[in-house]
Amino acid sequence: MKKGDHLFLVDGSGYIFRAYHALPPLTRKSDGLPVGAVSGFCNMLWKLMQDARNTDVGITPTHFAVIFDYSSKTFRNELYAEYKANRSAPPEDLVPQFGLIREATRAFDLPCIEMEGFEADDLIATYARLACDAGGDTTIISSDKDLMQLVGPTVSMYDPMKDRQIGIPEVIEKWGVPPEKMIDLQALTGDSIDNVPGVPGIGPKTAAQLLEQFGDLDTLLARAGEIKQDKRRQTIIDNADAARISRELVKLKNDVAVADGLESLVLQPPNGPKLISFLKGMEFTSLTRRVAEASGTDASAVDAATVVVELGEAAHGPDVGAGETAQAAAEAKTGELTPAALADSVAQAAVNSKIDVNAYVCIRDIQTLADWIAEARGAEVVAFDTETNSLDPMQAELVGFSLATAPGRAAYVPLTHKEGAGDLLGGGVVEGQIPTRDALALLKLLLEDPNVLKVAHNLKFDMLVMSRHGIDVTPADDTMLMSYALDGGTNGGHGMDALSEKWLGHTPIAFKDVTGSGKSFVTFDHVALDRATCYAAEDADVTLRLWHVLKPRLPVKQVVSVYERLERPLVPVLMRMEERGISVDRQILSRLSGELAQGAARLEEEIFQLAGERFTIGSPKQLGDILFGRMGFAGGSKTKTGQWSTSAQVLEDLAAEGHELPRKIVDWRQLTKLKSTYTDALPGFINPETKRVHTSYALAATTTGRLSSSDPNLQNIPIRTAEGRKIRTAFIADPGHKLISADYSQIELRVLAHVAEIAQLRQAFADGRDIHAATASEMFNVPIEGMPSEIRRRAKAINFGIIYGISAFGLANQLSIPREEAGDYIKRYFERFPGIRDYIEETKAYARDKGYVETIFGRRVHYPEIRSPNPSVRAFNERAATNARLQGTAADIIRRAMIRMDDALAQAGVSTRMLLQVHDELIFEAPDAEVEATIPVVRHVMENAAMPAVSLSVPLQVDARAAHNWDEAH
Numbered sequence: 001m002k003k004g005d006h007l008f009l010v011d012g013s014g015y016i017f018r019a020y021h022a023l024p025p026l027t028r029k030s031d032g033l034p035v036g037a038v039s040g041f042c043n044m045l046w047k048l049m050q051d052a053r054n055t056d057v058g059i060t061p062t063h064f065a066v067i068f069d070y071s072s073k074t075f076r077n078e079l080y081a082e083y084k085a086n087r088s089a090p091p092e093d094l095v096p097q098f099g100l101i102r103e104a105t106r107a108f109d110l111p112c113i114e115m116e117g118f119e120a121d122d123l124i125a126t127y128a129r130l131a132c133d134a135g136g137d138t139t140i141i142s143s144d145k146d147l148m149q150l151v152g153p154t155v156s157m158y159d160p161m162k163d164r165q166i167g168i169p170e171v172i173e174k175w176g177v178p179p180e181k182m183i184d185l186q187a188l189t190g191d192s193i194d195n196v197p198g199v200p201g202i203g204p205k206t207a208a209q210l211l212e213q214f215g216d217l218d219t220l221l222a223r224a225g226e227i228k229q230d231k232r233r234q235t236i237i238d239n240a241d242a243a244r245i246s247r248e249l250v251k252l253k254n255d256v257a258v259a260d261g262l263e264s265l266v267l268q269p270p271n272g273p274k275l276i277s278f279l280k281g282m283e284f285t286s287l288t289r290r291v292a293e294a295s296g297t298d299a300s301a302v303d304a305a306t307v308v309v310e311l312g313e314a315a316h317g318p319d320v321g322a323g324e325t326a327q328a329a330a331e332a333k334t335g336e337l338t339p340a341a342l343a344d345s346v347a348q349a350a351v352n353s354k355i356d357v358n359a360y361v362c363i364r365d366i367q368t369l370a371d372w373i374a375e376a377r378g379a380e381v382v383a384f385d386t387e388t389n390s391l392d393p394m395q396a397e398l399v400g401f402s403l404a405t406a407p408g409r410a411a412y413v414p415l416t417h418k419e420g421a422g423d424l425l426g427g428g429v430v431e432g433q434i435p436t437r438d439a440l441a442l443l444k445l446l447l448e449d450p451n452v453l454k455v456a457h458n459l460k461f462d463m464l465v466m467s468r469h470g471i472d473v474t475p476a477d478d479t480m481l482m483s484y485a486l487d488g489g490t491n492g493g494h495g496m497d498a499l500s501e502k503w504l505g506h507t508p509i510a511f512k513d514v515t516g517s518g519k520s521f522v523t524f525d526h527v528a529l530d531r532a533t534c535y536a537a538e539d540a541d542v543t544l545r546l547w548h549v550l551k552p553r554l555p556v557k558q559v560v561s562v563y564e565r566l567e568r569p570l571v572p573v574l575m576r577m578e579e580r581g582i583s584v585d586r587q588i589l590s591r592l593s594g595e596l597a598q599g600a601a602r603l604e605e606e607i608f609q610l611a612g613e614r615f616t617i618g619s620p621k622q623l624g625d626i627l628f629g630r631m632g633f634a635g636g637s638k639t640k641t642g643q644w645s646t647s648a649q650v651l652e653d654l655a656a657e658g659h660e661l662p663r664k665i666v667d668w669r670q671l672t673k674l675k676s677t678y679t680d681a682l683p684g685f686i687n688p689e690t691k692r693v694h695t696s697y698a699l700a701a702t703t704t705g706r707l708s709s710s711d712p713n714l715q716n717i718p719i720r721t722a723e724g725r726k727i728r729t730a731f732i733a734d735p736g737h738k739l740i741s742a743d744y745s746q747i748e749l750r751v752l753a754h755v756a757e758i759a760q761l762r763q764a765f766a767d768g769r770d771i772h773a774a775t776a777s778e779m780f781n782v783p784i785e786g787m788p789s790e791i792r793r794r795a796k797a798i799n800f801g802i803i804y805g806i807s808a809f810g811l812a813n814q815l816s817i818p819r820e821e822a823g824d825y826i827k828r829y830f831e832r833f834p835g836i837r838d839y840i841e842e843t844k845a846y847a848r849d850k851g852y853v854e855t856i857f858g859r860r861v862h863y864p865e866i867r868s869p870n871p872s873v874r875a876f877n878e879r880a881a882t883n884a885r886l887q888g889t890a891a892d893i894i895r896r897a898m899i900r901m902d903d904a905l906a907q908a909g910v911s912t913r914m915l916l917q918v919h920d921e922l923i924f925e926a927p928d929a930e931v932e933a934t935i936p937v938v939r940h941v942m943e944n945a946a947m948p949a950v951s952l953s954v955p956l957q958v959d960a961r962a963a964h965n966w967d968e969a970h
Contacts, residue, residue: 001063001262003135008061008267009124010048011142012068012112015041016101018161020094021380028283034093035282038100042279042287045108048141048160049270050294059139059158064267065111065127065260067120068102074119076249083249084194100282107278107305109270111260118256121146125252128155130262148175149182149252163555176208184217187247196249197242201235210236217247272297280304354408355506355545360537361411362529364432366442372403372411373442379405381453382446383544384473386462387412387536389523392711393464394579394687394694398436399525400532401443404540407548412533413439418525430529440469447473455479455547457496457539460699463575478571479543482550484700485563489852489862489884494700500542503549508542509535562859565949566892567699569899573914574697574707576902581692582915582923585965586683588730593679596671596723603668610661617668620646633659656813671723678717678727685712697917703861704884705891707917715918719970728967731923738931740912741969742938742960744920746771747890748803750954755856755885756839757953760832765954772796778832779825798829802836803886805879840882847881855888856950857896893956894920897945901938908937923966931962 001007019040026036045066076083105112115123124147128138132154140147143159148171151157157166164170171179188207190198202210210227214220221240227233236243272295279288281304292299363369376382383404388396397416404410415436419428447454447466456462459478466473483494492498500506514527514535524532554560608614611631615622624644628636633654637645648669654662685693693712701708709715718724733739749771753761764774773784776795782788797814798806806814808823815822830837844866847853852862861884866877898917905912912934916923922942926934942958963969 001131001134001136005062005131005134005136006059007063007127007131007136007138007262007265008048008059008065009127009138009140010045010064010066011120011124011140011144011147012066012101012105013120014142014144015044015066016094016098019044020091020097030283034097035100035284037094037097038104038282039284039287041101042104042108042282042284044160045104045110046287046291049108061139061267063131063136063262063265065113065265066105067123067127068112068114069120070114070116070118074117074122075253076119079248080245082195104278104282107270107275109268109274111265113258113260115256115258118253122253122256123258125150125254126256126258127262127265129254130258134262136262145175145182145186146250146252149179149186149250150254151179161555162560163558175204177211181211181216183247183251184211184220186250187217187243190242190246191250194249196246197239198246199236199239199243201232206232217243270295273302276302277305281306355504355538355541356408357509357534357538359408360533360541362533363411363413364434366434366438369413369434369439369442372405373446376403376405376446377449377452379452381455381477381544381547383410383455383540383547384447384462385456385536385539385543386465387524387532388465389525392694393461393696394468394581394690396465397525398465398469399523400536401439402536402540403446404537404544407545408541410537410541410544412536414529414532415439416525417527417529417532420526440471444471447471450475453477455543457543457546460571460575460578460697463571464578467575467579474572476568476571477547477551478568479546479550480700481567481571482547482554482563485559485567485859486550486553486557487862488700488705488860489703490864496539496542496546499546499550504542504545506542508538511535557860559858559860561949562857565899566705566857566859566895570699570895573898573902574699577914577916578694578696580913580915580925581687581690581694582925583691583732583734584682584686584693585730585732586686588732589679589682589727592726592730593675595726596675596679599723600668600671600675603664603671607661607664607668610664617665618672620644623665627654627662631661633662653813656816670718670721674718674723674727678712679730682712682730695916702891703880704888705855705859705861705895706887706919707891707895709918714916717918725967725970728970729965731966733925733964737925737927738962738964739915739966739969740924740926740931740934740938740960740962741966742922742924742935742942742958743970744890744894744942745957745959747893747920747956748886749799750952750956751856751886751889751893752803752836752839753954754952755889756835758833758835762954765957768957772799775799779828794825798825802826802829804883805840843882843885844878847878853881853885853888855885855892856946857889857892859888859892861885861888890920893945894922894942896949897942898922900941900945904937904941905934908933910934910937921970923969926962935960935962 016037020037026039027033028035049064102112113123114120121144124140128140128150131138132152136154138155140150140155140157141160142157143161143166147157148166151166151168151171158164159166168179171177171182175182175185177185185204185207186196186198188199188202188210189204190196190202210220211217214223221236221243224233224236224240227236270291272291275291275295276288276297276299279291280299280302288299291297361368361372363372385402387399387401389399390396399416400412400414402410402412414430414433417430417433419430446452448471454473454476455478456473456476457479459473459476459480463473463476479499480494480496483499487494492502497508497510500508512521514531515522515524527535554563604617607617611626613626615626617623621643623646624636627633627646628644635653635657636650639645648666651662651666651669655666682693687694695709695714696711698708698710707715717727719728731739749761750765752758753765760774760778761771764771770784770792772792772795773787775798776782776787776791777784779795779798780791782791794815797811801811801814806826808819808826811817811826812819812822843853847863847866851864851866852860854860861881863877863881863884865873866881868874868877894917898914901914901922905914910926910930910933912924912926912930914922914924922938924934924938939958939960943956946952946956961969
């Protein structure tokens with residue numbers, strides 16, 4: 001090995017157990033041999049080797065080895081007899097796979113290294129030291145904290161589960177100490193898995209603080225009397241010897257006399273026929289195909305190898321890896337990522353098991369439920385779903401819940417089902433149901449168990465229902481959001497039924513098939529228990545199977561960070577916001593409703609006078625006949641039904657040409673919509689218990705990552721009209737409180753300046769100048785000082801219009817200028833800012849090539865129709881893709897801000913609560929005395945939301961104000 005060479009050291013034992021715990025059991029069809037861990041191991045190894053060659057990992061190795069533990073007994077047992085004494089035997093179905101995995105390593109033509117008396121970590125430490133001495137670099141393929149002590153200038157780690165490099169900064173970020181102090185930190189904290197004693201009661205944070213204060217373990221122990229906390233001081237003094245022996249146990253030995261030198265670790269491409277022969281023998285069809293394609297080997301010409309299962313001591317050891325078993329299982333339960341390369345194996349295992357709704361269990365007694373809860377708490381992951389009598393989680397009654405502990409193993413627990421079909425005369429409670437309080441007491445044990453990963457589809461609904469019953473669901477995954485992170489923008493949606501058909505080939509029971517529809521509809525509490533069990537338990541079963549299919553796809557599609565950092569953490573945040581709600585003043589709404597009715601009536605009379613007759617303004621047919629039939633306006637077009645189109649765009653175009661009647665109709669439509677949608681409807685959304693309005697946020701409803709809200713929809717209240725702003729005055733703070741509105745200033749333009757690298761815009765934002773005035777000055781060569789407002793308005797229209805792909809026709813209508821003049825403006829804009837045209841063309845080309853665009857945080861927005869032969873469809877998708885990168889990035893930024901906000905407010909010691917999110921704006925409710933302390937915290941979180949993932953070249957700016965109502969605060 002020489003300078004410039006790079007050694008990959010794979011923690012083989014860690015790979016085994018993470019592979020084993022990442023997917024359901026898998027057996028070889030020909031003889032039933034357990035091969036799940038072997039399949040996962042091979043897929044992971046193949047992906048790692050391919051990524052390394054393609055430099056997706058970022059490094060091309062010259063040397064490569066897979067390191068295994070030999071047995072459970074090492075030199076550490078001589079130092080401390082109880083070392084790893086609490087390890088149990090590995091799972092029975094894993095035992096025969098140890099030898100097979102070593103055979104797999106050799107089939108890949110990779111060095112398979114183990115040594116009696118030493119752990120794999122010691123061999124890794126030794127080879128890393130040898131590589132460093134030879135002038136080379138080392139990457140350790142593992143996330144094991146025990147190996148982090150080796151990280152340094154020439155040694156790093158790579159976690160394939162999270163596609164994350166671990167260097168010195170990452171170790172410090174995770175543990176609070178640099179790698180060279182990891183040994184001392186572990187000596188203090190101990191390790192329950194390896195039975196390293198440590199110092200009782202000293203966790204990682206405390207250990208890091210102590211090491212920062214005293215420098216190292218020896219100094220700490222020598223000066224323990226200086227520790228201020230009495231209990232901590234005495235504990236460390238009493239356990240000084242335990243800390244010292246712990247240090248010897250966790251310190252890795254880097255001078256093992258290894259038999260294989262570095263020269264034997266030179267990476268060679270695998271022998272295609274040899275590897276394929278092994279894979280065929282194991283019946284790994286999908287991986288066989290991929291290897292054959294990559295190596296140019298005709299798989300059909302290769303015979304399957306006969307693989308002998310060895311169970312000797314050297315093959316696996318009597319209890320080797322039991323600790324890894326516990327650690328891997330714990331990681332899986334707490335939501336750690338499933339290995340990317342396991343997608344095929346997991347999908348196959350989940351899909352192959354047929355769904356039989358008649359096999360589900362209806363639990364009607366407390367002991368059976370207790371047994372199921374115990375089973376669920378012993379599972380790695382459990383699916384969970386609630387059934388209610390309403391779609392409003394703030395008012396819904398819990399009717400029952402379902403659980404699935406494994407594919408095909410599901411049950412429903414009815415709680416409040418009633419006799420009859422929901423008529424006024426029926427409704428007696430069905431006998432033989434567990435009392436809700438007793439059932440929830442058991443369920444709480446499961447849903448709040450930190451060691452069990454709960455999975456739901458549309459988790460926020462179930463989380464809010466449970467929160468109302470005093471249950472905090474954590475940790476949890478959401479299959480709807482997994483699908484959204486993977487396939488946002490694609491056809492088919494992210495509903496459970498659609499995903500089941502797509503990924504499982506199974507059509508679930510439809511909700512209307514059990515509740516009926518129309519006049520025959522009944523709420524779920526009136527559904528018969530046998531039908532309710534089939535429906536509800538199937539939901540949990542399908543959700544669990546979808547999790548097994550979708551979770552491994554996240555790293556395959558490289559959207560782990562999108563799901564883990566932008567989607568999943570936002571669920572509890574939105575749940576809390578929905579639960580809090582916001583106060584609305586009924587009297588203000590009533591007064592506004594009257595004003596809007598009077599305004600609409602005045603417009604109606606003016607419209608009738610202009611039209612020359614009375615007609616039903618809300619009738620598209622009557623309106624179209626008048627505009628394009630009797631009055632003969634030009635530019636009309638007919639819909640598929642043969643009627644004249646009277647869409648908002650048609651009316652706006654006519655109004656832009658100077659026609660008064662279309663303008664009046666547009667105004668009338670706006671007033672009547674405000675009245676029906678808001679001033680008349682909002683009082684009906686006031687919760688009778690909380691006296692507040694609780695909107696519902698949808699995370700997976702838009703293509704770009706923007707949130708949408710419903711019941712009521714607060715995203716579409718117009719703020720550019722006086723009437724729209726008046727509606728916001730009805731949203732008020734409680735007595736003694738203020739509403740704080742914090743709004744990003746021109747965030748999409750700032751993102752554009754960053755991604756398109758527009759020097760003029762970057763400088764203007766950096767200088768804090770009026771961006772629209774700066775743009776006008778650039779375009780029209782007009783000084784900013786004394787600039788006419790009309791010139792600035794035109795620049796503003798162009799700035800925002802360019803983002804949305806505005807045409808000359810559209811800009812002409814917006815500015816009421818000739819189309820030729822608008823076309824000249826757009827042309828001049830691109831001449832002054834050529835980087836923007838380059839950005840647009842590059843984005844369109846990328847989208848045509850990939851089928852999607854990405855935000856700067858990695859969110860993928862798919863546009864499958866961007867290659868459509870239809871020019872108008874293609875053009876629409878190109879405009880949408882161009883805008884999606886900007887709008888999607890802005891949406892990601894505010895998501896990151898929301899995820900961090902509650903903790904930041906808590907750390908600041910204020911009781912301020914985040915209530916609403918509307919596009920680029922966040923609304924808070926703060927006690928009067930906390931307003932001044934809250935606003936700087938909110939600004940800091942929002943303005944730094946992109947960090948540390950992305951360092952924007954343009955500063956974000958947040959405008960924040962406080963007032964009694966929303967309009968005054970904006």
